[in-house]
Amino acid sequence: MEINFNEQLNEYNEFDEKRIKNSFVSIQDLEKIYPNGVKAVYDFNLDIKHNEFIVIVGPSGCGKTTTLRMIAGLEDISSGGVFVDEELINYKPSKDRKMAMVFQSYALYPQMNVFDNIAFPLKINKFPKVKIDEILKYNNEILELFKNSEISKIIQVLQEIQNKKALKLSQNEHLMMRLKISEGASNVLLEMNIKDFNNFNNEVEAFKNKLSNEILNEKKYLENNNLKVNEQYEFIENGEKVIVYDKLTKNEIKQKVFEAAKILDLGPYLDRLPKELSGGQMQRVALGRAIVKNVPIFLMDEPLSNLDAKLRLSMRSEIVKLHNKIKATTIYVTHDQTEAMTMADRIVVMSKGFIQQIGSPEEVYNHPKNLFVAKFIGSPSINVIEAEYDNGNIFATNEINFKLNEKFISEHNEFYDNKIKIFEEKLENFNTESIEFIRKILSCVINETNVMNFPTKKHKHFKRIRNLINRNKSVEVGIEEKIEANRLLESLKDARNNAHKVYLGIRPENVKVEKFNQNKEYNNAIIVKPTVCELLGADYLIHFDYEGNDFVLKTDPKCDIKTSDLIVINFSYEDMLIFDSITGDIIYE
């Protein structure tokens, strides 16, 4: 059977219209295959609503950054589609995607100061503006000015700007501030260029005449060319305002930068170079650069991982605050599960290129879909112990064994029936999809079984030569997985009716502990000595060895337990999560 990726690419021509319509950002079947054949991201599907804060979390090398870079347009998309506002943006250049990216290394421009760094996107881009008739607008503004305000004040201001060196701001800005006029009007006023202030009144009259003449000419010109202007001197065409793309003026840039600097408390640092800033400040500058772009989507690539622990905490809340303030849809990539848990509206857990679970922090923590998610989310990590399931009985050790109720037994049987059905279907029609299905399962249990290695980057240099020698490489890959699938199916069938291995998972806070009391009698409890005790302020972690497994439990610091004490451990069976050892999936919810 020949399997190639082109075939697969052709399959993905159809996207789900419903999902595109119901979400702001819709990512469908996104995949990344590097030129050397390594697949980094498999079948990434995610729909994001407006203002949502999505965190993609996973161990390093799981494809989360690649996914983000594909969305940002920094990496080519191998297959699948990214939709923003019902528009496919796969082939749009990065700058047109209405997204701002914040990099792990901040990516500040080292030779520019903070102001220029933040202003950079404003300086080089053109922005949409309503087209206005500048002559009409500004000339009228100046005429109004002469009519309404005292001539003496205007003379004073005009004299002030004569001395260029004494001015703190530019001439324009000075006029704008003192006379409260717009930037365009100040430019018109500067054209006046008065030399003789004694003869000011005459000059003003001449200037007024000149401006009125210009207005008349402009009106004639508009009439001749059949152009229409409303009361705000905005051009109207077919009943709608005309939009033009133009560069921002210096003052507009200044305003926007100051605004962003105010949000981020960067005011005092605007004229510093990036190397003179601390990590937190640099990160804020990077955020500022994203803010001024005024885009609906923020992409953040591990923005906090270069900061020290304390700063990370404060920046974390700062980013959440910022998100609440400017309401940009955010996709945030991190390897730190704490960040994911605290910041996210929804978490996407990834491993080895596959999405393992998507859900709210509570869902992911309390109802992990499989062993990988359970282990990855939560700090300290979940305790896992091997056990045997035999017809409704769970037996791990002499102390940990219990009988399950009827409901669970039926759920257990249903689980295996389902799995067997799926496997049989996949094996019957064994294609790329099935291969990926197997790979996904293996990616989750690979640490336990370690049966096979996917082609990794190591082979890069030899790959071409190897492919030349062994042209049927792709078939070989398929066969490996097929054998694996058959093996898994056999074990599933075996597990359905016979005793089999399961994994029990229990969160550290659900392990109950008390100090050993000689006078008390303990039934069926574990009595051990702690190996390490860690005080984390509000929490107290006790590590202990049990049947060769390193266990950790979380308790109140007031319990007064030391490493020299004996402790009594009690597990409550209701809190235990039971995972299938073959696929790694959770058996009951």
Next chain:
Amino acid sequence: MKSNTKHTKLSKSEKQRLKEKTISFILLLIICIIWVFPFLYMFGMSLKTDVDIGTNPTSIFPSAGNWTLEHYLGFISMKGDRIDDLPIWMINSIVVTFLSVLFTLIVDTLASYAFVFFKFKGKNTIFAILLLSMTIPTAISMTPMFTMYASVGQAIEGLANNRAYVMMWLILPGVANVFNLYLMKNFFDSIPKDIVESARSDGASDFKIFYKIVLPLAKSTLMLVSLFAFVSSWNDLLWPQLILSGKDSTFQTITVALTGYASGDSWEYKGIAMATSVFALIPILIVFIITQNKMIDGLATTGVKR
């Protein structure tokens, strides 16, 4: 007292280090003297009178009463039979070198940018070929280059003696220097990709990224490359000599002109030759003094910088 004695007595490793330091210092001093001696001799000779050069060739500096600046006078006074062309040679050299440096910078920065920040097929292969071309001796590539130069010059009437045409051939072959390109590319490689990607997502075009982000960062490497290009172009002899042989003496660069003094029948001009040589060194000294701090910076940053 105890501490004092301890201080004077050196431990074994300290002794060893002192020994090593002394030896290396002496060695470096000797090398330095050998290196500097010809320059010193050249400078001393240029200050001797013609008679003193003949009678007293072994001393570095002129004997008493024989100090003179007459050899330098010719540069200013434009009289005498041979040295009146010297200002022209200097100008020739300066123009050729300046343009050569300019073109080198333009070509190298643009090419490096393409090599580092563009994705295209065969990128590594092309660069490998360029690096390989460094191993070909200039003398070998000179023959085909000269053939091209001569045949084009002959094909069009008057082109062979056209100043611009000859200048072009003096400048362009030196511009395609792979070593400088390699230096430049190395530095561009060290620029974090994030910066460029961030600029790109900010909406900057490649040209804007090039002159607003990358070039300002590369200042010190630009200095280094211009120094190398300057020195190699200023000191170049073989190629200009080949091109300019049989041409009018006003076409000559300073290095080519200097060889005129080295032939057997020009004994009487030794003083002037030395003075000219001193003069020819001045631009290099100036450029070196300007760029030396930046150059060390550049050398340090071409390798490792995040």
